[in-house]
Amino acid sequence: MLKKYLINGLILLPFIWLSTGMLILRNGDKTMVVMIIISLITTLLIYGSTTLKHNISTNKTLWLLFVICSYFLFSYYYHGLSSREIRSFIAATLLVAIFPSSLLTKKIIIWLTVISALISFCFAYYCMFYMHWNRSIWPINAIPYSTLIASIGVISLSLCLASANNTEKAVTFLAFLLSSYALVITETRGVWLGFIVSLAIIFIIFITTKKIKITGRSAVITIILIAGISVMSKPLISQRLAQTHQEYSDIKSGDLNTSIGLRLQMWQSAPMFIEHHEILGQGNQYLALLDTLYRQGHISKSLYTFQPPHFHNQYVDYMVKKGVIGLILLLCLFILPLCLLKNTSILQRYITISLVSLFAVASLTDVPLNHGQTIFMYIFWLGCFTTTSNNEHADND
Known part of the structure; x- marks a missing residue:
């Protein structure tokens, strides 16, 4: 055994x-x-x-x-x-x-x-x-x-x-x-x-x-447990929601140097990376293209400095x-x-x-x-x- x-x-x-x-x-x-x-x-x-x-x-x-x-x-x-x-x-x-x-x-x-x-x-x-x-x-x-x-x-x-x-x-x-x-x-x-x-x-x-x-x-126990977890979670969730609202306001005002803003920049720039490499992709060569696009003014300094390892x-x-x-x-x-x-x-x-x-x-x-x-x-x-x-x-x- x-x-x-x-x-x-x-x-x-x-x-x-x-x-x-x-x-x-x-x-x-x-x-x-x-x-x-x-x-x-x-x-x-x-x-x-x-x-x-x-x-x-x-x-x-x-x-x-x-x-x-x-x-x-x-x-x-x-x-x-x-x-x-x-x-x-x-x-x-x-x-x-x-x-x-x-x-x-x-x-x-x-x-x-x-x-x-x-x-x-x-x-x-x-x-x-x-x-x-x-x-x-x-x-x-x-x-x-x-x-x-x-x-x-x-x-x-x-x-x-x-x-x-x-x-x-x-x-x-x-x-x-x-x-x-x-x-x-x-x-x-x-x-x-x-x-x-x-x-x-x-x-x-x-x-x-x-x-x-x-x-x-079982219903009472379930409700109590879920309510307890909800109460404990509320401060963290509220804090994250407030941060999200602030980032949304920053983006509306033109500031894209935030977590969500950088993601938006990555997604917006993706077509430039994909162009001429639609079938097989760029592989790790996309990093070299990142330098080129920055020098040509197609991407922001914040995105270039971030050097994204992936596109989130x-x-x-x-x-x-x-x-x-x-x-x-x-x-x-x-x-x-x-x-x-x-x-x-x-x-x-x-x-x-x-x-x-x-x-x-x-x-x-x-x-x-x-x-x-x-x-x-x-x-x-x-x-x-x-x-x-x-x-x-x-x-x-």
């Missing part, structure tokens, strides 16, 4: 690390590669090539990931791309290719989700209230970190809504509340929007497909760096998981729809699929768990 737990633990290491170390360490995505290698070796020793053959023959998301990795490698040698991004995509794809998804039982998922919710809450609280750090000096970039937290939140809620066990509902709902408050602490407006849209979609689906039975006691919009960023082909692959990465929901469980559907909607909306103001941490979060769950046609593990312990 101990040997079995040890073997399963080694195979599950990437998911365990995603729920623990990735939420604490700055370069947790680099360590993830080691975790994936350990998982791959263990899986090959135990299962041989069985899971690889099965996943290649049945997992259409894996086929798409193979195409994406191939195109990224071509782009890397053609005009340069982020090595960190490519490394994360390739490592995640290898895990999807060989991972035995039957190990992801509901009990395991609940444990991972509760632990990750607790860790992310403690980390965000420590940075904001104990250390009083500005978001810009957090050990981990606050924007991708908030996307991780939001992902934990929607997975927690999916577990809560899909479970028939009262204890599981209570534990996962608590994880949802912890991650929701941690997300508020990050003060990341774009992810807030994606989180709200994702929750709204899941609630609409739940209400229209389920007969809701709520006892008086996943769709625009892919179009500029990877061209129309890259943009199509990105859209496929959002659309394909939704097309594979026919033979999946309720839990798989909730997680798929919530994660896709979260990342798709968050991509309007950030680049979650450029960061290693969020790449692993998205691909692990939508590649290893939600795409399998054998959904027994999704509903049983």
Whole structure:
């Protein structure tokens, strides 16, 4: 029995690390590669090539990931791309290719989700209230970190809504509340929007497909908990809304040297970067064009000084760096998981729809699929768990 737990633990290491170390360490995505290698070796020793053959023959998301990795490698040698991004995509794809998804039982998922919710809450609280750090000096970039937290939140809620066990509902709902408050602490407006849209979609689906039975006691406890989190969150939300209103006023007066203003400048300048490179994109060569456009007076000094590593919009960023082909692959990465929901469980559907909607909306103001941490979060769950046609593990312990 101990040997079995040890073997399963080694195979599950990437998911365990995603729920623990990735939420604490700055370069947790680099360590993830080691975790994936350990998982791959263990899986090959135990299962041989069985899971690889099965996943290649049945997992259409894996086929798409193979195409994406191939195109990224071509782009890397053609005009340069982020090595960190490519490394994360390739490592995640290898895990999807060989991972035995039957190990992801509901009990395991609940444990991972509760632990990750607790860790992310403690980390965000420590940075904001104990250390009083500005978001810009957090050990981990606050924007991708908030996307991780939001992902934990929607997975927690999916577990809560899909479970028939009262204890599981209570534990996962608590994880949802912890991650929701941690997300508020990050003060990341774009992810807030994606989180709200994702929750709204899941609630609409739940209400229209389920007969809701709520006892008086559970309703009172739920209301009290939500009210408590709302009261605690109000100062942070009010502060962020006031800042947003001030930035809007600055933009109206012509001052674009703000967070929102710089984003608007990036998006407005995107057509100049895309011109003559529509099919394959600019890759890392866009930085050289940035100098040229500044000397020609086409972009402001504030944007030139900022030297954006990306365009704070996943769709625009892919179009500029990877061209129309890259943009199509990105859209496929959002659309394909939704097309594979026919033979999946309720839990798989909730997680798929919530994660896709979260990342798709968050991509309007950030680049979650450029960061290693969020790449692993998205691909692990939508590649290893939600795409399998054998959904027994999704509903049983």
